[in-house]
Amino acid sequence: MMFLSHDSGERSITGRVYLSATGNLVPARIHWDHDGRIEHIQRLDTRTNDLPIILPGFIDEHIHGANGHDVMEASCESWEAISEALARHGVTSFLATTITAPWDDLERVMACAQEFPQYPYHNLIGLHFEGPYIDPAFKGAQPHEAIRPIALQEVKSIVSRLQSATVPLRLMTIAPNVPSSGxxxxxxxxxxxxxxxxxxxxxxEQTLQAIAQGADGITHLFNAMKGLHHREPGMVGVGLITDGLWIELITDGIHIHPDMVRLVFHVASSRIILVTDGISAIDCPPGKYHLGQWLVHVDEHSARLDDGTLAGSILTPDQSVRNLLQWGCSLREIVHGWCEAPAIRLGLRGYGRIEKGYYADLVQLNHDYQVIGTLKHGHWISPPHC
Structure with a gap:
């Protein structure tokens, strides 16, 4: 399998363009240069609503698989298949996310990250290690036997190999209450x-100490952590009120009730990073699918272990957009959470906005916010379809 870009030869696209500066959809034509950077946004003198919607490309920092493939398979073919599936849902950048796993399995992931072909317009931009240094009492769908105590030399060995990889390590999830986390x-x-x-x-207190040490985000707020309590706010409470702290949200309506999603948007919309936590069952029929070593039961709505524990999701970013609009969130808040916030957080210059000088990483959608096609640096990585 080969991940290829599709270039029509044209360097422009027309639609109801989301202008990042104003948060409005405006009839316009976007032009970009040979390097895929936007050089001009030409407003059109029309009031028609028949044009497709153009948003910045989605950035997913937490995704385990798609299209029947899992990141832990650690093969270039599997990662390419995941990339292609995510492009069909408007994803222009993502972090392939591991789960807590035996050392041999993580070694294979690292080897794949070193060997992964560097295609010019690829949407796989890095790794997110979710574990293995987590709290066994809040492991969620992470395998208990693979959880390890922190050994700093071990981490240094991992990172030193991955930072020169084609797919570098950009994000790591750890538990701030385990020894040596600081x-x-x-x-x-x-x-x-x-x-x-x-x-x-x-x-x-443990959460605040971790922030003081440099932790700058929370993985899937509310899930796999203590709940909010009025006498012990815990990680949830600190996350809701701490300026500068990014908070991931899974907006499938299952991991978090829509009312709680609205609450988080009300108090912390500028710090929300929307994620899918998607697994290999994305774009697949109900059945049994892998999440690392787990065999996960998937129906039309959710993915669960044998005991009913949620095991990632089958959410896609475009479905998240549709959900959030239905729940009353504004398009500006949604685009910020899917595009601008992760770009800022990950230090992706020129990403996440539709403005002059930014990359033409764009998703084309119909009026129902179904994806028509996806552009990466001005090249179709998922060509338009009707």
């Missing part, structure tokens, strides 16, 4: 790796 957070941040707190029973 030293690990400090070292990762010194190496330019972002740190999410997650899969943890951390209390308020």
């Amino acid at each position: 030293a690990l957070i400090r070292w990762l941040r010194q190496e330019g790796i972002h740190v999410n707190m997650g899969h943890s029973g951390a209390n308020r």
Whole structure:
């Protein structure tokens, strides 16, 4: 299998363009240069609503698989199949996310990251290690036997190999209440790796200490952590009120009730990073699918282990957009969460907005917010279809 871009030879697209500066949809034509950077946005003198919608491409920092393939398969063919499936849903950048796994399995992931072909317009931009340094009491769908105590030299060995890889490590989820987490957070941040707190029973003080050490995000808020309590806010409470702290949300309506999603948008919309936590069952019929070593039961709505534990999701970004619009969130808030916020957080310059000088990473949608096609740096990575 080969991931290829589809170039029509044209360097423009017309539609109801989301203008990042104003948050409005405006009839316009976007022009870009040979390098795929937007050089001009030409407003059109028309009031028609028949034009397709053009949004910035979606950025998913937390995705485990799609199209019947899992990141932990650690093969270029599998990762390409995942990339292609995500492009069909408007994803122009994503972090392939691992689960807590035996050392041999993570070694294979690292080897694949080193060998992955560097296609010019690929949407796979890095790795997210979810574990293995997490709290066993809040493991969620992470395998208990693969959870390990923090060994700083072990992490240094991992990161030193991955930072020169085609697909580098950009994000790691750890539990801030496990021994040596502070030293690990400090070292990762010194190496330019972002740190999410997650899969943890951390209390308020432990969470604040981790933030002081450099942790800058929370993995799937509310899930795999202590719930919000009025006498012990814990990680959830700190996440809701702490400026500068990014918070992931899974908006499938199953991981978090829509009312709670609206609450988070009300108090912290500028810090929300929308994610799918999607697994290999994305774009597949109901059945049994893999999440790392787990065999996961998937129906039309959710993915669960034998005991009923949620095991990732089958959410796609475009479905998330449709959900959030239905729940009353504004398009501006949604685009910020799917595009601008992850670009800012991951330090992706020229990404996440439709403005002059930014890359033409764009998703074309119909009036129902179904994806028609996806552009990466001005090249079709999922060509338009009707």
